[in-house]
Amino acid sequence: MVIVFVLVALLVLAVLVAANWYVWRRLFRDTTERPGPVRRAGAVLVAGGWVLAVGALVAERAGAPFPLQQVLAWPGFLWMALSIYLLLALLAGEAVRPLLRRLPERRAGGGAAAAEPRPEPVTVPEPSQPQPDPVAAPERQPSPSASEPPEPPHAVPDGPAPPAPSRRLFVSRVVAGAAAAAAVGTVGYGTYGVLRGPSVKRVTVPLAKLPRAAHGYRIVVVSDIHLGPVLGRGFAEKVVDTINATQPDLIAVVGDLVDGSVKDLGPAAAPLARLKARHGSYFVTxxxxxxxxxxxxxxxxxxxxxxxxxxxxxELPWFDLAGVNDVQGESEGHGPDFARALGDRDTTRACVLLAHQPVQIHEAVRHGVDLQLSGHTHGGQLWPGSLLAELANPTVAGLERYGDTQLYVSRGAGAWGPPTRVGAPSDITVIELAARDA
Known part of the structure; x- marks a missing residue:
C-alpha cells in the first residue's frame, strides 16, 4: 500500500513539474531570443508561485499561526487557479499556432508575386571614344555657378537597423500574450464572483408524503461556506444577509462551514448568530x-x-428532519449512523435528511428517506473540475432521483483553496416543498 502511494505521489509530482516547465517554456523561453533576465524572472515566478501555494496548503492543514496562513493564502491560492488556466489556454494555443505561422507566409507569397521586379533593360555600350593624351593639359572644368546650391552630403547611417523578430518568435509572443490575458481574465472574474457573495437559487421539490398544510414550506440550504484565511467575517455577513432576505421556514447548514480552529475563526463565524427562520437553523458536519x-x-x-x-x-409539524455526521468522522469514531438517526421513525411521515456528501444517498435510499440535502462537490468549482467531481459523486449539482429518494446537491456558498469559481457559480438554495395533492 505504501509503495502504491509513493508511486502515485511521484507520478503526480512528475505531471506537475512537466506542466509547469511547459508553461515557463511557452510564456518565457519561446518569447525571448536568448537567455536573460526575462527567462530567469519567469522561472522565479512559476516556481515561487507553487512554493506559496504548497505553503498555504501546509500552513492551513498544520494549524500554522493564522496571520501566516493569511499571508500565504491569497498569492498562493490565486496562483494555483491562475496556473490551471494558463496551462489550458496555452494548450488551446497549440491549435492556433500553426495557422498563425501559415497566414504570414500566404500574405508574403502574394505580395512577392505582385511586387516582382521588372527586368532592367540591357544597355548597349557606345563606340569607344578616343582617349585623351595624358601629356596634354587637362581640360578646364567649368566652375559651379553661384546660383546653383551645392549638393547636400549623403547622410551616414549610425549603424545597421535591428533585425525584425522571426515569424516563429512573433507567433509565440502573440499566443503567450493571448493566453496570459485569457487566464488572468478568467481567474479575475471567477474571484469577483465568489467575493461578491452567493446568489439565490429556487427549486421546487414535490414530496408524496408531505401533507397539504406544508405545501410551499421553504428550506434554505447552504453548504461549503469555508470560512478561513481568505473568506472571513465580511463574507459570513453576506451569507447571513442573503439567507435572512429569503424569509425561510427552516435553515439547513450542511457542512464545511470552516477551514480552521474555533480560536482563529470564531469571530468570523459570529454573524451566524443572526440567522432567522421560523423553525430554526440546523447543522451537520x-x-x-x-x-x-x-x-x-x-x-x-x-x-x-x-x-x-x-x-x-x-419531528417537525409536517415532516421529520434528520442529520448524519460526515463520513470523514469515521477516522475519529464519529462517523454517520443512519440506524440511530432513522431506525425507529414513523415511515408514514415524510423525511428530509441533511448529509454533507452526496455519496451518502445510497444509505438514505435503504432507510426510506424522501429527500436528502447535500453539498461537498462545489459543482466542480474550477472547470474542468466538474468532470473529476462526476467520477467521485453520484450527483455533482442539482436535483436527481434515486428510487423513491430525491437528492439535491448545492454548489456551495464559498470556495476552498482558490477563492475562485469558473463554470460553477456559488449559490444558496431555497427548497420549496410541494404536496402532491395541493
Missing amino acids: GNHEYFSGAEQWVAEVRNLGLRPLENART
Whole structure:
C-alpha cells in the first residue's frame, strides 16, 4: 500500500513539474531570443508561485499561526487557479499556432508575386571614344555657378537597423500574450464572483408524503461556506444577509462551514448568530470540520443558536428532519449512523435528511428517506473540475432521483483553496416543498 502511494505521489509530482516547465517554456523561453533576465524572472515566478501555494496548503492543514496562513493564502491560492488556466489556454494555443505561422507566409507569397521586379533593360555600350593624351593639359572644368546650391552630403547611417523578430518568435509572443490575458481574465472574474457573495437559487421539490398544510414550506440550504484565511467575517455577513432576505421556514447548514480552529475563526463565524427562520437553523458536519476540530465547532455553532444534528432526528409539524455526521468522522469514531438517526421513525411521515456528501444517498435510499440535502462537490468549482467531481459523486449539482429518494446537491456558498469559481457559480438554495395533492 505504501509503495502504491509513493508511486502515485511521484507520478503526480512528475505531471506537475512537466506542466509547469511547459508553461515557463511557452510564456518565457519561446518569447525571448536568448537567455536573460526575462527567462530567469519567469522561472522565479512559476516556481515561487507553487512554493506559496504548497505553503498555504501546509500552513492551513498544520494549524500554522493564522496571520501566516493569511499571508500565504491569497498569492498562493490565486496562483494555483491562475496556473490551471494558463496551462489550458496555452494548450488551446497549440491549435492556433500553426495557422498563425501559415497566414504570414500566404500574405508574403502574394505580395512577392505582385511586387516582382521588372527586368532592367540591357544597355548597349557606345563606340569607344578616343582617349585623351595624358601629356596634354587637362581640360578646364567649368566652375559651379553661384546660383546653383551645392549638393547636400549623403547622410551616414549610425549603424545597421535591428533585425525584425522571426515569424516563429512573433507567433509565440502573440499566443503567450493571448493566453496570459485569457487566464488572468478568467481567474479575475471567477474571484469577483465568489467575493461578491452567493446568489439565490429556487427549486421546487414535490414530496408524496408531505401533507397539504406544508405545501410551499421553504428550506434554505447552504453548504461549503469555508470560512478561513481568505473568506472571513465580511463574507459570513453576506451569507447571513442573503439567507435572512429569503424569509425561510427552516435553515439547513450542511457542512464545511470552516477551514480552521474555533480560536482563529470564531469571530468570523459570529454573524451566524443572526440567522432567522421560523423553525430554526440546523447543522451537520462536513469533512473539513474534522480537519478543524469538529467537536469544538459543534459546540460553537450550538452557542451561536444553530442546532447540530449528530446522527439525530427531530419531528417537525409536517415532516421529520434528520442529520448524519460526515463520513470523514469515521477516522475519529464519529462517523454517520443512519440506524440511530432513522431506525425507529414513523415511515408514514415524510423525511428530509441533511448529509454533507452526496455519496451518502445510497444509505438514505435503504432507510426510506424522501429527500436528502447535500453539498461537498462545489459543482466542480474550477472547470474542468466538474468532470473529476462526476467520477467521485453520484450527483455533482442539482436535483436527481434515486428510487423513491430525491437528492439535491448545492454548489456551495464559498470556495476552498482558490477563492475562485469558473463554470460553477456559488449559490444558496431555497427548497420549496410541494404536496402532491395541493
